[in-house]
Amino acid sequence: MPLNMGLLTSLQTLQVFKVALEKGRRLEELGRLKKLKGKLTINGLQLVGNREEAQTAYLRKKPNIYKLTYVWSHDEPERCETNDEYVLYSIQPHPNLKTLEVVDYLGTRFPSWFSEELLPNLVKLELRSCKMCREIPSLGQLKLLRHLELVGSYELECIAPAFYGVEVSKKGIIQVFQSLKELVLVDMHSLIEWKGVELIPATNGARDEVRVRMFTGLEKLRITKRPLLKSTPNQFEILRELEIKGVDSEMPLLNLCSNLTSLVKLKVSDVKELTCLPDDMLRNNVFLQHLSVSHCGEFRELPGVNYLTSLQGFWLYNCDGLTSLPSGILEHYRSIDFLRISDWGLHRLTGLRRLCIGPFSEMVDFDSFQLIFNDIQQVLSLRKLEVYGRLQRDSLPYQLMELSALTRIYITDFGIHGLPRGLANITSLEKLVLWRCKRLQHVDFLDAMPTTPSIAVKYR
Template structure:
């Protein structure tokens, strides 16, 4: 490698022990420029050997990445420290990544003097490091990621590089003067992150004067953080047990635009002043905070709030009561998911959300009532109100005024909501000419569908779950725009008759319909069908007839999943002239593929996958014995059997 003395571009170099791959080879490549990644640095054994790369002289390299072997043996810490010390780059460097470094500290060249032009620094998986370098005086550093420091317990003054004079004042008064984004992640031992308040000063140190984004993740033991963030606009806290870091960070903030909190176990609520002081907040999400139970009254002061998500907070029970004229007038998206403590939404809260585009209430197990009058939300495009088993009071009026609604998911509700009451909901829905996709859940003791469904002639996608119907109503032929139809858990379904064609239907999915016995009549008129998925149809013993197959001239994708009675695939499969992908899964008694001639007629078939079909798998590999069916399928470019790729000719 070292003989290529005119080489200018070398994206990566894997260090080896043999001649031509040692680190010293880089020393001869004096014209290198751009990016360079050096891997396997554990094979470099000393500071002197590392210096033979002469990286400090390569002024045209602007991005460097250093990588070690992750699982080095004990006692390598000192060697790693010496090697990294010997890899000091030229001062022109702008981007630096260090990964899997196992030293306990960083060399002195991590400083303003040696890295004056550094813009981005990422230190990752430094599993034995007990301290982080002094970086606070890097004048142009804009992006800093510190990820994977399991031995680090404390971040303090040395991180900032602030010097204290004899009179107690600081000679340098800006810390991280250009930093815009900071990420601290996977520091499972970190307890304290202190600011410069530990340093006696009379001159007023400014910390993070330009920091806009801060992410703290998987620092479970963290108890304290600095409070000096002047213009922070985006704060993400993930998997931190104590609520104190969040409260500390927000105590002086007035500039937040986005706040995302995930897995803060001890967070019970937000202080009222926290939201009141951040009137520019646009995105607020709280997820998997087990003790979080309420939002403060100042929520309604957030006139810029566009997105509010509360997810998997089982004790969340209430929104503040509306008072005065403060409403969430800018709110565009509201999601409430897996909030078991929530029983109702405040009266009037939703009807004043005139900008709301997406509303999702999902798996709120104790929710009893939902605002009955939702017709004022004229901007609403998506409405999901599903899997709330105690919900009794559901909207039945005003739905027809949701003239922009395109996507609706609704049901199942409490058993106290009978079929007649459920149908009333659709009186308004049937007038929505804008509606394009519908997901609707019923009950097995409901032996029919709301009649209004068949009047939604503009629907392109419908999913129906858990109804007790025996067949689709003939009026389904009215859905002339329908492109996708999915039926799940309709356990009494016996017939699929599409004698009146659905000319645009491209996708049909049937799942968990155990009484369905034959599809021949149901499929033959679906001349536009491109994708067919049939799962958990226990009574189906064979594929549709050859005549039905022959009419599916556009079918390109077929999945057969969980057919316990299926033993053989008929030769009619060969009539699917457009078939490109075939998936056979969990058909425990399936033994036979179609004949060789039938399979060879599938000239467009490119992908075959057989999984969970033990009797078929043993005869469908290129090593199968005397009963082999390999010759039937060997022409197919991509074949996977039992999870292993047997052939790839693509």
């Protein structure tokens, strides 16, 4: 940063301010810039010497800044021993703030200004790599908050009822996170329990209880890399998109879905104990359009999937325990636009345009692999095909040469030495990509093609 930025007292736009130790580059320079507006990122907060220095930024007196990003960089060789909690407490923003991001903060808790009273206009909040955080602020009463992202809180073991910001109430029904549309929870390696709250005591001192409605507007929920998580709330009234990945227990998924009827998109990956998707969950979400299940080693069956008459995209792969699909499952899905499967045969899909087959385990021999292609010739709408093989497979399925309507083919991880001349039968071919086919020596079918397609050969 230039020296003495604070002398530019008429400055209105400053996207980044980088704190340094030398005088003229400290945080106090921001305090003199009273006309700042728009977005501001403050880097190097680990170099703030003490609480008093942090207060000299006077961010509470800058009403025209609508987005603030606070960044600590504890890996830098230069730093002060100031407690991060003191610094964050002292750089409280103006109540007009709409977006706040906090990155690499190493405090164990957050200051009290994370509240509806002091941040009444906050719409978006991201807390990233707050690795030492053991409790998250009470955010449920932020009435305008629409997007909340919590990433990398490694020490957090429980999301407690205090998260919702309600203890007692005189109202008949109280809502928390009433405007929240999207919630992202990622990289919480110690998190075991995410508690909800349904009832709280009334303020009249009687035995009456007040009902709490949570996440009444939440549409998207993403939970990834939380391997120890065992429990979650199930109070999601209109949730449309759910992604859960990297969770050992199946219980969070089952609990999240127990009351859902509004899902449009469901993505499940690397849930180690998951054996099946509950029949009731699929029956109750008939408007589901996109379903993906992958890398679930214990996944064995897919009951109730025939209820999904609105399905448009279907991904099911790298689930080694799944040996077959329910009989006639794909005959119900003539409107599917995208399909990716592994380890079983295809049926009639008259609207399919893109298809990805594989990868497959070593247990699938080449004869079984070829059987997958038996019905593909009937899919006259197919235009793009991706095929994954293994280095031990030195030939391509013969049925591939009969798919004359294909315009794009992607061939990956085969041990072929050359391409069969039968590919010249695919007269509509515009693009051919070969990935990691490390034994490939020639592509001599081109002279038989009416027009030469684009060809790319990549070995890694």
